[in-house]
Amino acid sequence: MLKDYDLRDDGLAAAGVADRRRPGKRHRAVLLIGRATYAGTEVACLIHDISAGGMMARFAVPPVVGDRMTIAMRGLDMVEATVRWVRDRKAGLEFAMPQPVERVFQPVDEAGLIARAPRFALVRPALLRFGDKRLAARTIDVSAGGAKIATPWPMRVGDTGQLLLPDTGSSLYGRMCWVRPSDAAGEAGVRCGFRFVTPLSLEALAHILAG
Missing domain, CATH: 2.40.10.220 (predicted glycosyltransferase like domains)
Incomplete structure (x- = not known):
């Protein structure tokens, strides 16, 4: 069971808020461009919500449930993820390992360099x-x-x-x-x-x- 991002239902993710009924569960609303690599191609996605365990993103061409991909975004190293649900052009992705998502919201990285969007x-x-x-x-x-x-x-x-x-x-x-x-x-x-x-x-x- 996913502890901090319920990828089976994007209702909370769309709201971009914490579910206060479940201690430790946290959603952060963002609007960042990410780079998804899967099926041998690179595509852009718009990250709407993110937590340590996963994220919701919008794709120009939606992926398929079960697709595995790597995601690049500002503030994080390359992240491996699996698509758990797809609705229209939005998809819920589960990270292979929990991520330090607080870095996504920091203007500079640990080395003091400006965090930049993926190219x-x-x-x-x-x-x-x-x-x-x-x-x-x-x-x-x-x-x-x-x-x-x-x-x-x-x-x-x-x-x-x-x-x-x-x-x-x-x-x-x-x-x-x-x-x-x-x-x-x-x-x-x-x-x-x-x-x-x-x-x-x-x-x-x-x-x-x-x-």
Whole structure:
């Protein structure tokens, strides 16, 4: 029997509150993008509620009861989990081992580093648009909050504009938050971090990853 997250019923999880009738049972409401890896693919999910024993998440394409996956989220190491129920696009997952979920709510980790959302590998052609200039680039990875980009063109921290992804028709507004000379073999130019003005929704992120 699950002691701190009843994955057979998402009623309490949807409320995101503690069940005070059961000492020690605790639910925390969150809205964080996670990265689920199963069936050989990486997909995005939106974590609604979490406890030491499991979580409820929404998927663009729902998994199947019994699916086993690994979950990456801000503040925790990779977590192994099993799908216990599915309703529409929401699923209840049971962790293989209890997790220190308090880390999910801490802005920095134990090493003093900023806890960041998981990133998804995304090697795709892209364009950077600044005013009337369109500059060739390619994405390296993406998260709900931004993208890592490689480009042969010089960039400056603070440059604001759009990241255009032709494969999906996405146009994302943001600014350069860091710029470094590329250290990749055979790659000229710079690598840079482009922070989105507005974090991507689950649907927008899933659309980009599926493109």
